[in-house]
Amino acid sequence: MKISIKALLLSLFTLISSAALGGQLTVSPLIMKMPPLQANATYKLKNGSSQDGFYQIQLFAWEQGDDGESRLLQQDDLIITPPVTLIPANGEQLVRVIQKAPQPSDIEKSYRLVISEVPDTESDQGANLKVLLRMSLPLFVGTPELSHSLSAFFQDGALRIRNTGTAHARLSDAYWQARNKNKKFVIKEGLVGYVLPGRELRIPIKATPADGSVAFFSASISGIPFTLLVEESPK
Missing domain, CATH: 2.60.40 (Immunoglobulin-like)
Incomplete structure (x- = not known):
């Protein structure tokens, strides 16, 4: 299933600096590279704000179409945990990426980690959830022997x-x-x-x-x- 929310696509494909999300949230690493046989990897999220932050964390397959445009697709190769988290003011959270079935591959696979800051209380608008801030980071699964041409x-x-x-x-x-x-x-x-x-x-x-x-x-x-x-x- 293709993710087609225009606002999401417009915000996803510029690599954001480590002072991401308006300087409130920092993420490490900014570019994740996982070997295909590695079972899991870890991100560190740090909320530098003086207020608690509630975040939704998603992983999408990342493709480039024949028209050259990037697309995000639903995927089931990788699991992100926790998918939502409340990070206290000046607190940290470890987020784990788990490969469901690690296996060799002769071509690199591409994904995007999408982190959205959302209100931690229900909005008066109901299902129209307001996204406060959003960032996207690339994640690649492949061996160092693979290369571009x-x-x-x-x-x-x-x-x-x-x-x-x-x-x-x-x-x-x-x-x-x-x-x-x-x-x-x-x-x-x-x-x-x-x-x-x-x-x-x-x-x-x-x-x-x-x-x-x-x-x-x-x-x-x-x-x-x-x-x-x-x-x-x-x-």
């Missing part, structure tokens, strides 16, 4: 980064690079997005350098610089 091409006003590998790539600080490599044209600073295995990330380009002036796309993958030749069409 990227290619780049420009089509229909978007730079498309294709991943034919077996693990995700996290892109940041993207720019065009001139053929002689002595000029850079910034595309986006900071986090650009993720390319999941077997999928594409589409980066809309508002303005491109003159034809023939660039040949390369450069960015960082988890802080490591890389450069791709921009193909004329997808292969």
Whole structure:
């Protein structure tokens, strides 16, 4: 079943800093990586507020469709416990992720942990539960031996980064690079997005350098610089 609440989708796909949820809730780790045979893993949630906080915690499968858009799906591979928790002011809570049936996999699996702060009392609006704050963090299940394999091409006003590998790539600080490599044209600073295995990330380009002036796309993958030749069409 696809999660289709527009407000949820709009808020989920930017990695939020450790001072998340308006500085009230911090979560560690921000990016979870679990080996496929590991039975469980743990998050630490800390409420830095002077008031108690009530939180709903959910885990969704994370996919990128053929249109390049991210989607959250119901899943039963992983269990989150507790699914709801009241964290006292300046208190902490351990949240455990449990794999129901750990087994080897030759491709990385992608999930999103969604944490929502909600009122701990019933609203006058009844079922229209008001979400006070929300954050989303990526969780990956796979071995260190899995890796990405990227290619780049420009089509229909978007730079498309294709991943034919077996693990995700996290892109940041993207720019065009001139053929002689002595000029850079910034595309986006900071986090650009993720390319999941077997999928594409589409980066809309508002303005491109003159034809023939660039040949390369450069960015960082988890802080490591890389450069791709921009193909004329997808292969």
